[in-house]
Amino acid sequence: MATGGALFLFSREQATVPIEQGYGPDPILPEPNPTLIPTVNIATAAQWPEGSMPIAASGFAVNEFAGGLDHPRWLHVLPNGDVLVAESDAPPKPDQGFSLRGWVMDLFERQAGAKVPSANRISPLRDQDGDGVAEITQPFLTGLNSPFGMTLLDGKLYVANADAIVAFPYQEGATEITAAAEKIVDLPAGRNHHWTKDVIASRDGAKLYATVGSNSNVGENGMDEEVNRAAVHEIDLATRQMRLFASGLRNPNGLSWNPVTGELWVVVNERDELGSDLVPDYMTSVRDGGFYGWPYSYFGQHVDERVEPQKPELVAKAIKPDYALGPHTASLGLAFNQGDLFGAAFKNGAFVGQHGSWNRKPRSGYKVIFLPFTAGKPSGPPQDVLAGFLSPDDKAYGRPVGVVVDRKGALLVADDVGNKIWRVVPAR
Template sequence: MVVKKILIAILVFAGLAIVAGVGLVVLSRPEATVPIEQTFGPDPVLVEPKAEWIPSVNIAEATPWPQGAMPTSPEGLVVNEYAEGLEHPRWLHVLPNGDVLVAESNAPPKPDEGFSVRALFMGLFQARAGAETKSANRISLLRDADGDGVAETKTPFLGGLNSPFGMTLLKGKLYVANADAIVAFPYAEGATEITVAPEKIVDLPSGRNHHWTKDIIASLDGTKLYATVGSNSNIGENGMEEEKGRAAIHEIDLASRQMRQFASGLRNPNGLSWQPDSGQLWVVVNERDEIGPDLVPDYMTSVQDGAFYGWPYSWYGQHVDDRVEPQNQELVAVAIKPDYALGPHTASLGLTFNTGDLFGPEMKGGAFIGQHGSWNRIPRSGYKVIFVPFTAGRPSGPPRDILTGFLSAEGKALGRPVGVAIARDGALLVADDVGNKVWRVAPHVN
């Protein structure tokens, strides 16, 4: 095993050259063969897996937006800068009075895990992609008092958190998902700061934190919370003991503080959202790596109580991942195919349904999705915000680009969209963690 690791390391460093501006050049970088538009929808094109000895790396280096530059919106929509000067803004929550909470956050410190090829490349990716920024561990409040679509004030609202991400307000309490626990704070409408100590609700699986983000949402009747927990690995290579309670959505009963696994086999779920027509819980999921640039598509899916969605044993339903040993044929046999593919390696993280009227009846009830962008695909995928129409509670058409232009002509990442939220006036808000901004998208008014 030691000899194998040494040989792999020699191959890695022999074939690896860091090239300024564009990314990384490796011995073998297979290019996608399936047009990206064919990898979206309920029945995406799925090719044969191609195992990668060395991860295909195509990193977009993080570079600040030039003065006055912004993403591109399609005809009929207009984008503006809602807020700037944030520190790695990841997630958004809109309060009833219209104030916007933004989690300024990044991964918690990771323990030394020793050498691995994947860890080597992920470290290089994080450094160049701007993902090694120290976590501010803060939630800030943005207020647009005059309703002109620009936040005039930015106020530190909550500090001393532990890589906060998901937020939800319920019955006078603000619940926050840290990397290791859900905590709660009393909230009074219009407050611009909370200084009281947190109340712990439940612990969440943490530790190695391969995927650290935890999203939360309240049940429609206000009695429960649902929380996402991503996997601790790509395909369980650290052992399934490390994955207890991971790659799952958990249900927390607020009266008893009891937590149970609601759904599993979801490699990295985020973006919990209630579909307004069906009342069904939906989520977006980041799928596995290292079986080629065309696999596996990230996806969004409705979440069924007790359902298993494949990870790590199979992908996109019951396609067995031969790299996983030992296999679990019983679980593969019941693995559920996701509802809608979102393209391979797009790193789809944000999901919110359009519950307002601002975008017109043809977009009502549809899904806005923030795609953070690939690190290991040629050509790059994601780096955009898309919209998927829904009819009668189900996806009903191809995706539509809402925000693009996050990649420069030179291939650098000027921004990377993450969380998406509907503002009180119905506009779309987008957290940009590389650009350190929040963007606002709305229909153009003549």
């Protein structure tokens, strides 16, 4: 393909294992198949045609909850039923000189609908008349720095910016906050290879937990750049002290409390450029002090030979994730369903937003799935809930990111390419 006078050659490598076999507690993990030219297969971003929307699976119905947003990434439901949406994209990268790989990846990320100027705001969505459509959408918080995760605790709204967790006073029903930010802790930033930071409060309200993604694919920028990254951190609110809670998690997001076991769970984007069949993204419980392999190994003790020097002592104790979510699906959103709207089969299971692949042929993700849980553990194959984000000519009308269950039990899905929030309920 020729672009801007430059010629790009693409790998012909493609998947040999059916995508379904890349899911579950014991996914198929074939031998790595790295190629000199990485597999690039991004769906070009396109607008939803007038009146069109994603396709709900049998037994579900979907409608547009809110539109006209600016790269909506993450959602948070407030006690009064209002829904906060973080409209955000990556912060500007510091000048680090030219690299061919970086230039190519920036080009294709723009093709995929990313690399837009960040709106840097949070907006409230309010469905006043209960018809499943938000009537109020207006700026709620502005002047943020690539905001993502949000959590409300004891009259304060905590926001995870790309470089810090900040807090604002919140009054129920407010549609705007004008108070200055209170910095809680700084978070590792810099190259911003993975800029999204999620945050959640502990059940007792004494602590926050925050995610920080890696600064690279597999440490190619040097492990000095990865200090306190690829990790979940614990923040003590009384002392403002932060400690490493779990590590070896390449790009964790979607922090959620398992409603049955009380464990902290997260979804993780795994590494790229080992071929279309590797490595599966995953969801897992997060243990205090646990190490999950990145960059030295994946899915337990499968060593990534690209990483030098290796650390066999770390690989030996790498925890195998609970459940694989398919290679390159870019699973980002995670929400446990505690409501009754979808019926008993969906109680305490998990909805997952899969943003969609760039490094796989054929493409994977670009949908929302449901995973049933029994006794606090995944207990069955994934079920498609919302698909149809790819057009008949293989463009991306949308890409799902954050997922939440609202106060009425409906599923809300942030679509950062379509600039909409979709609402999914059982079909009548």
